[in-house]
Amino acid sequence: MSTILNFTGTLLKNLVSKPVTKNYPEEPAVYPERSRGHIVIDVDQCISCGLCVRSCPPRCIKVDKNEGTWTINRFDCIACGYCASKCPKKCLSLVPGYQKPGRSKAAVTYKKSAEVMEAERKKAEEMAQRKAAAVKAAGEKKAAAQTGGQAAGAAAQVQAAQAQAAAPVKAPSENQ
Amino acid sequence: MGKVSVVPFGPQHPVLPEPIHLDLVLEDEKVIEAVPSIGFVHRGLESLIVKKDYNEMVYVAERTCGICSFGHGMGYVEAVEKIMNVEIPARARYLRTIWMELSRMHSHLLWLGLLADAFGYESLFYHCWRIREQVLDMIEESTGGRVIFSVNKVGGVMKDIDAQMLGRFVEKLGDVEEQICAIRKNFLGDRTVQMRLCGVGVLTKKQAHDLGCAGPFGRASGIATDMRIRGYGAYADLDFEPIIRTDGDSYARCACRIDELLQSIDLIRQAAAKIPAGDLSVPVKGNPDGEYFMRIEQPRGEAVYYVKGSGKPYLNRLRIRTPTFANLAGLCETLKGADYADVPILVLTIDPCISCTER
Ligand code: SF4
Ligand code: SF4
Numbered sequence: 001m002s003t004i005l006n007f008t009g010t011l012l013k014n015l016v017s018k019p020v021t022k023n024y025p026e027e028p029a030v031y032p033e034r035s036r037g038h039i040v041i042d043v044d045q046c047i048s049c050g051l052c053v054r055s056c057p058p059r060c061i062k063v064d065k066n067e068g069t070w071t072i073n074r075f076d077c078i079a080c081g082y083c084a085s086k087c088p089k090k091c092l093s094l095v096p097g098y099q100k101p102g103r104s105k106a107a108v109t110y111k112k113s114a115e116v117m118e119a120e121r122k123k124a125e126e127m128a129q130r131k132a133a134a135v136k137a138a139g140e141k142k143a144a145a146q147t148g149g150q151a152a153g154a155a156a157q158v159q160a161a162q163a164q165a166a167a168p169v170k171a172p173s174e175n176q
Numbered sequence: 177m178g179k180v181s182v183v184p185f186g187p188q189h190p191v192l193p194e195p196i197h198l199d200l201v202l203e204d205e206k207v208i209e210a211v212p213s214i215g216f217v218h219r220g221l222e223s224l225i226v227k228k229d230y231n232e233m234v235y236v237a238e239r240t241c242g243i244c245s246f247g248h249g250m251g252y253v254e255a256v257e258k259i260m261n262v263e264i265p266a267r268a269r270y271l272r273t274i275w276m277e278l279s280r281m282h283s284h285l286l287w288l289g290l291l292a293d294a295f296g297y298e299s300l301f302y303h304c305w306r307i308r309e310q311v312l313d314m315i316e317e318s319t320g321g322r323v324i325f326s327v328n329k330v331g332g333v334m335k336d337i338d339a340q341m342l343g344r345f346v347e348k349l350g351d352v353e354e355q356i357c358a359i360r361k362n363f364l365g366d367r368t369v370q371m372r373l374c375g376v377g378v379l380t381k382k383q384a385h386d387l388g389c390a391g392p393f394g395r396a397s398g399i400a401t402d403m404r405i406r407g408y409g410a411y412a413d414l415d416f417e418p419i420i421r422t423d424g425d426s427y428a429r430c431a432c433r434i435d436e437l438l439q440s441i442d443l444i445r446q447a448a449a450k451i452p453a454g455d456l457s458v459p460v461k462g463n464p465d466g467e468y469f470m471r472i473e474q475p476r477g478e479a480v481y482y483v484k485g486s487g488k489p490y491l492n493r494l495r496i497r498t499p500t501f502a503n504l505a506g507l508c509e510t511l512k513g514a515d516y517a518d519v520p521i522l523v524l525t526i527d528p529c530i531s532c533t534e535r
Contacts, residue, residue: 003365006362007366010303011299014299031316032316034320035320035321078239080326082231
């Protein structure tokens with residue numbers, strides 16, 4: 001069975017019907033809700049743990065804990081969403097809307113607000129102090145218990161002093 | 177005997193945007209031999225396995241191909257799941273099957289458009305891609321990406337298609353089915369199309385078998401090779417038969433793929449009717465230790481994923497064999513004795529995906 005001109009009907013219909021394509025960019029594109037467009041971050045929630053940095057397949061994220069910054073090179077990001085699934089604070093999410101073209105592969109940096117940085121610094125300090133105080137108290141208690149026995153007391157004091165020296169360095173990392 | 181000359185074809189050629197190079201040895205207008213060479217877009221994806229852990233690798237495996245990306249991700253995760261003895265929830269198996277079939281539909285519709293373009297039927301080309309757009313919309317709505325789905329993970333899937341969305345898809349696929357039946361007439365019933373395809377590039381069943389042809393290319397020559405009957409995903413619960421033609425010419429390959437489109441719609445309908453409720457994924461602990469050879473049916477044919485791990489997060493080896501690689505030998509055989517003007521069509525009828533062949 002073979003015919004000719006059997007596409008003519010479709011052609012005629014297409015001639016009189018509206019175009020199926022959109023007049024983009026005059027008419028904006030509509031993305032579905034799940035569209036994986038680009039990553040957004042709620043940077044004040046970020047605890048700079050670096051899990052996203054290590055999980056990102058093209059390695060396009062950088063995190064600087066001291067500066068409180070989170071940097072992404074959107075030109076390298078493949079919008080896979082793996083970082084968002086790994087983030088312990090759930091502060092990353094993939095939202096609709098594609099990356100704009102550009103002349104160079106520039107990275108974008110997000111910085112935590114001054115208040116959050118200040119609050120974090122204070123909290124870290126407070127924790128360090130509290131920890132130091134706790135260690136000191138424990139050391140004194142031990143020393144007091146051992147005032148009778150002289151030989152062991154000296155060793156305990158050395159231990160307590162060592163712990164005190166180590167505490168301020170260790171405390172901020174445990175806090176964050 | 178006429179004069180023998182060698183004409184280069186590709187790697188840049190208007191008929192297909194894929195970088196394959198063929199040295200065509202011509203005698204007058206007849207091709208007497210075709211010597212293929214590939215290697216223009218090798219990306220070294222397999223070697224990334226030593227740098228990315230097995231979870232990250234899902235995203236790399238998916239990017240093997242820009243058309244059958246979902247299948248590559250699925251083949252890889254299923255191989256890893258088999259090594260780790262992970263039993264994924266039934267709902268996840270069904271969802272993977274639905275996405276796989278949607279992916280097959282968009283691939284086949286793309287190919288039909290390209291075929292129409294190759295024999296100079298521009299309006300049919302655009303019409304096929306217009307139908308394909310509806311499938312892409314469904315894919316985008318359910319996964320968030322039009323080409324790269326990124327919904328697979330080791331242990332299940334990450335996104336759900338709820339009953340309402342699935343109902344909408346099935347309804348829309350009804351429309352798509354009608355449109356496909358209409359273009360089926362244009363492709364298979366039109367005399368001009370038949371003159372370009374019938375009897376062109378015949379590959380007998382024996383030849384196809386000896387050369388190890390895969391997918392619709394092999395099925396058009398009468399070989400019942402369809403990995404879906406192995407029953408991975410939810411295919412074991414669905415009722416279908418591989419679509420086979422016996423003529424082995426370009427027309428048979430075209431007919432095979434059009435009928436597979438209708439088969440895919442039917443499979444999605446069946447899966448939508450049977451899909452059980454339940455979790456999308458199961459938690460996975462530990463690292464893969466062992467090896468597995470996963471075979472799945474991609475739109476272009478059988479793809480093979482070999483994965484080997486040794487109890488570390490970084491796997492030792494990933495090997496992907498894509499269907500186009502298997503079909504290149506068959507292609508060179510069909511080119512022997514063909515008219516020079518038929519070469520573009522013959523190259524297209526294997527549905528070449530050179531980039532994924534080179535990984
Ligand atoms: S979406 Fe993927 S590629 Fe982009 S930053 Fe996250 S992990 Fe990296
Ligand atoms: S994983 Fe989340 S919390 Fe951790 S550094 Fe990245 S964005 Fe911040």
